[in-house]
Amino acid sequence: MYGFEAVAAHNGWSIAILGILIVFTGLTLLSVSIAYFTKILNFYNEKNKYLKKDRKWWQVFKYMLIKKQHKTNDIDNSLTLEPKSFDKLKEPADQYYAILQYLGEPFQLPELLDIAKKRGLEKPHSTINDLLLAKLIIPHRLGYFCWNHKKYKQKKKIQIKD
């Protein structure tokens, strides 16, 4: 059997149409899920902003729906030499703390930078600078640095309480 007869005999049309539809549906659902998941993650990370006592729930949802990321504010912050709040440094602090379990202390900054680059962490120079300004990385001696475990634990405890 050849040609359209063969295609019809083996349900080719149904398989092809259904297959295309399912692939499209699957990737469309995935695309939509990712788009909305980003919003859910942003809401979760900034929940302290939304969940103030004097804010009504309808105001929370309204804020979520119309909120856009204000990148200019982030850029402004990155241009100053003031230390960033621990809220903004929590995720990178955890990541670099994990690297230091592997690297050991005291360490050299170029080594830390090299490992951060290899592990694909974003903006390693800028992040290490922020950690230095926040005094989570502190000088040890002879050009070596170490992690400020006391401050890190304190900040984590405050975060958990919040």
Added chain:
Amino acid sequence: MYDMLFQFLQNTGFYMADFSHILMIIIGCIFIYLGIAKHYEPLLLVPIGFGILVGNIPVFTGMGLSIYEDDSVLHYLYFGVTAGIYPPLIFLGIGALTDFSTLLARPVLMLLGAAAQMGIFITFLGALALGFSPNEAASIGIIGGADGPTAIFLSAKLAPNLIGPIAVAAYSYMALIPVIQPPIMKLLTTRRERLIKMGELREISKQEKIFFPIIAFLLCTFIAPAANILLGMLFFGNLLKEAVVTQRLAETARKPIIDTVTILLGLTVGASTQADVFLTRESIGIFLLGAVSFCIATACGLMFAKIMNLFLRQKINPLLGAAGVSAVPDSARVVQMIGHKEDPSNFLLMHAMAPNVSGVIGSALGAGILWSFIK
């Protein structure tokens, strides 16, 4: 003594070789040449080419030398292909190498990867029309996904007798992407469309990169459970990469594991490609359909991008549709090359990676769907 000498001479390859062996050896040498001299997918064509040489040396049956004899070393190594072990391990390495951030930055580009997978199903119809059985047609159709491991995986499950020609066709056309795609891209797009510049991509947080493989795996495998093993390994590899704490495992997946499996896969697939399977009318049909499937996949991706532009406020460059063909990263590089020729200040590579990696997911999903329909 003379009898022994004659017996020895009769057992040599020179005595046992015929035209088909010589032709396959020449084909193997051509693959090696294309891989080394022309740099066409050398990591695949060199092992496959040498495997063709290994598999087409004339040997006596019964000595445990041929890949199809149960007690031969090659047969044991080939088990990874026939049992579908090697392709998922390659997907593990691919996941550990892939960065999904461009996809996460603009999820709508995922649809271009979906559109390009239409090539799989249209080729499936073409293969049925040419008289192939549904199992064979599905295995041939998956060549249109431009994904070697997926093609080998599905062929091993549905049409093991065609693994050799399908694998050779899939990898050959993947290597020829820079030749096949540009004419179609220029034919189906206008100069004005090719000059469209894409906006900047937003930054993706580490949290998103960690959650994505888990969410994507659960969603895709709930839709097509047959794609479980391929997508599972792909997203597992990616999770290992993105979770900083498992960096050692990710490095193992993307270097020793993928390299070892690529060597074994290429060598054994090449060795399984013997004259009685390769030099047939069916193989010619497979090669023709393979070429057609790549062209259709590219065209579908491009046309879908143009259709999307009718509805999008922020237009996308339709060249990105060609990157939906999941030959990572070659088709993305071709998009960059064509866009760059039109406008040297237009950098499309990172944007093209989004439909490119989406195509990998789409082709694995397509394979799972075909497997569940046909089996």
